Amino acid sequence: MSLRKYLPKHLKPSLLGFAFAISFASVSLSTAHAASFEIEHVPKIQHAGNIAVSPDGKNTVYTLSVPRDVLAGDEDGRADTHLYLIQEGQDPIKFISAPGGVVAPQFSSDSSTLFFKSKRDGDDSMSLYSISLNGGEARKHFEFDTNIGDYQVSSDNNTVYFVAKAKDESEDLKEKGFKAYVYEEDQRLASLWTFDLQNPDGEAQVLFAGGHVSDFAMSNSNQTLVAAVAPTNLVDDSLMLRDLVFINPETGDVNSTIDIPGKLGSFEFSDDGDHVAFLAGTDIHDTSAGVLMLAKTNSDSFTQLTPQVEQHIMDIDWLDDDILAVAHRGVESAFVVYDTDGDEKRVLNTPEDIVVRSADIGDENIRFIADSPKHPREVFSQRRNKTEKLSNHNAWLEELDLAEQTTFSYEARDGAQIQGLLITPNEPAPTGGYPLILTVHGGPEAHYSDGWITRYSDGGQFAAADGYAVFYPNYRGSTGRGVAFAKEHQDDYAGKEFNDLVDGVDALVEAGIVNKDRVGITGGSYGGYASMWGATAQSEHFAAAVAFVGISNQISKFGTSDIPNEMHLVHSLRWPWEDNWMNLLERSPIFHAGKSTTPTLIMHGEEDTRVHPSQSMELYRSMKVRTDTPVRLVFYPGEGHGNRHAAAQYDYSLRFMRWMDTYLAPDAKRNDPMPPTDLGLEEILNASSEDEDTPSD
Numbered sequence: 001m002s003l004r005k006y007l008p009k010h011l012k013p014s015l016l017g018f019a020f021a022i023s024f025a026s027v028s029l030s031t032a033h034a035a036s037f038e039i040e041h042v043p044k045i046q047h048a049g050n051i052a053v054s055p056d057g058k059n060t061v062y063t064l065s066v067p068r069d070v071l072a073g074d075e076d077g078r079a080d081t082h083l084y085l086i087q088e089g090q091d092p093i094k095f096i097s098a099p100g101g102v103v104a105p106q107f108s109s110d111s112s113t114l115f116f117k118s119k120r121d122g123d124d125s126m127s128l129y130s131i132s133l134n135g136g137e138a139r140k141h142f143e144f145d146t147n148i149g150d151y152q153v154s155s156d157n158n159t160v161y162f163v164a165k166a167k168d169e170s171e172d173l174k175e176k177g178f179k180a181y182v183y184e185e186d187q188r189l190a191s192l193w194t195f196d197l198q199n200p201d202g203e204a205q206v207l208f209a210g211g212h213v214s215d216f217a218m219s220n221s222n223q224t225l226v227a228a229v230a231p232t233n234l235v236d237d238s239l240m241l242r243d244l245v246f247i248n249p250e251t252g253d254v255n256s257t258i259d260i261p262g263k264l265g266s267f268e269f270s271d272d273g274d275h276v277a278f279l280a281g282t283d284i285h286d287t288s289a290g291v292l293m294l295a296k297t298n299s300d301s302f303t304q305l306t307p308q309v310e311q312h313i314m315d316i317d318w319l320d321d322d323i324l325a326v327a328h329r330g331v332e333s334a335f336v337v338y339d340t341d342g343d344e345k346r347v348l349n350t351p352e353d354i355v356v357r358s359a360d361i362g363d364e365n366i367r368f369i370a371d372s373p374k375h376p377r378e379v380f381s382q383r384r385n386k387t388e389k390l391s392n393h394n395a396w397l398e399e400l401d402l403a404e405q406t407t408f409s410y411e412a413r414d415g416a417q418i419q420g421l422l423i424t425p426n427e428p429a430p431t432g433g434y435p436l437i438l439t440v441h442g443g444p445e446a447h448y449s450d451g452w453i454t455r456y457s458d459g460g461q462f463a464a465a466d467g468y469a470v471f472y473p474n475y476r477g478s479t480g481r482g483v484a485f486a487k488e489h490q491d492d493y494a495g496k497e498f499n500d501l502v503d504g505v506d507a508l509v510e511a512g513i514v515n516k517d518r519v520g521i522t523g524g525s526y527g528g529y530a531s532m533w534g535a536t537a538q539s540e541h542f543a544a545a546v547a548f549v550g551i552s553n554q555i556s557k558f559g560t561s562d563i564p565n566e567m568h569l570v571h572s573l574r575w576p577w578e579d580n581w582m583n584l585l586e587r588s589p590i591f592h593a594g595k596s597t598t599p600t601l602i603m604h605g606e607e608d609t610r611v612h613p614s615q616s617m618e619l620y621r622s623m624k625v626r627t628d629t630p631v632r633l634v635f636y637p638g639e640g641h642g643n644r645h646a647a648a649q650y651d652y653s654l655r656f657m658r659w660m661d662t663y664l665a666p667d668a669k670r671n672d673p674m675p676p677t678d679l680g681l682e683e684i685l686n687a688s689s690e691d692e693d694t695p696s697d
Contacts, residue, residue, distance in 0.1 A: 335366075
């Protein structure tokens, strides 16, 4: 394992004077391999997304997320979004690049014009723009009092339908200092509006205001539309109580309502407008919206097409009279074509080494977003069972010596078969096996697929380049294995799901891959809960823990989260007062904090509403008072449930890896001093700036 490979290569370790360097005295101090993946590469990763194909199938647009790189001198902030165009038979070209970014591209019905949303200089809110496919300047069509949400332009280009909230009339008072608000009683619901694009001086009109509208779809004939509507604007209601409402686009009258049984995902009209396909949960206790369902237009009934299939569907579109589903099955993906009876007609061929994320279709031309262990999300084409990669925004990765990523399956203690993904260093394992970073996904209604899984908080390739094995298990409660598997964690916090994590580590040890004495655990959200649980109740298994936006107290989490109903309906299945107080307390890391011997780094966004920052404060205080175990709490101002700004992400990566290095080193002890709080960022940034100014040979 090389020392501090995550620092800029031109920085010598002695510049930073890290105390943990002493613990690496027996480790080779050779210069990092020039072709290894470093932390500094993370902000260079660009992800394609939001793909749209013109109705005639000849043009494709997609957005490209381009992170800020503070080491290269970029101003701190969120990733920028550019829009790329692929014309038939041509390479992608950057079509729109604007400081305000580009959101939600949509083609006109005649395929000649591209509509999109942006907030440009002079705009007070997210506005509607268009640009001709022949080029020229973008034209601003409409700006509302508040940000435009989901939208669709009529087939004659005369009317735009859009989702937005009405203007907040109290803004003037806020400017005068009256900023008090009543918790959870802001009743400014998002409505469905229309605006006449032929009359730019006109006023937008409310079409439907029967609840909180999140998104909608319109039939090709513009004869009807269907909207996802929740009773309030609370996050909890949007997760658990959204229904599909069929609306007359001329009058705003409700034709019918489908009472969705659980969570609601995406939905699409058939080309003839006779049906709506949608993704939803099978019942109110289903953890995710991964089952394909079908309803007749203007009906109040529906059919569940795939409730028993061991998969979760991530995206859908209509392929002629059939439905094309992006199905995730285990750690793999598949393009599955279903007929309207729910029969699987065929599976389209796609390369085995990619994971499909989303797709769009124009004139039977399928364009989709996919990634692999060797590259992040790029654009692909699927036509006549032939797949072609159309974009290559991360070609520089081909020059790096990436670590190997494989599927690792094992048997849990009760006989269940569990899958995960394993990244191992290119160097041979040291005696006793690699040190391991066990990386636990959130949700738990989520899963890891065998694609690009390296992110600022996960380690992945840059941890492997530093000599670590990194394991990503899809424990019980994960999606991708069907509804029954995803429900197996319910009413059993830290039970079978955590046994699966420990059993995965044991299997890796038994296989001779990792060192059982040098195992760290990390994760965010529910993965942060697992990390906190591993550092307390199961401390004997882990020599280090890094917990991000994690849950330490299941009782107080219920009272401080914005999703108490989801917590009840798809996780605990019981309210705290239903003979459940002690169960929740005993499944809380703070209850076990006194027996922790695992050095624990806790990090949290100060603005997090999903898992309140007090969750991290509770564990920090409990460990600090009850043990002598090293524990540190780091807050990120301006960040929520995950870091979005470049500087905060880089800071996180450095702290995360430094903590693991300190306590997973060959001769590390659990009571070793914590690394300094100062990361030496001034030296890093100054040295990076000097390096940028130095001409290359």
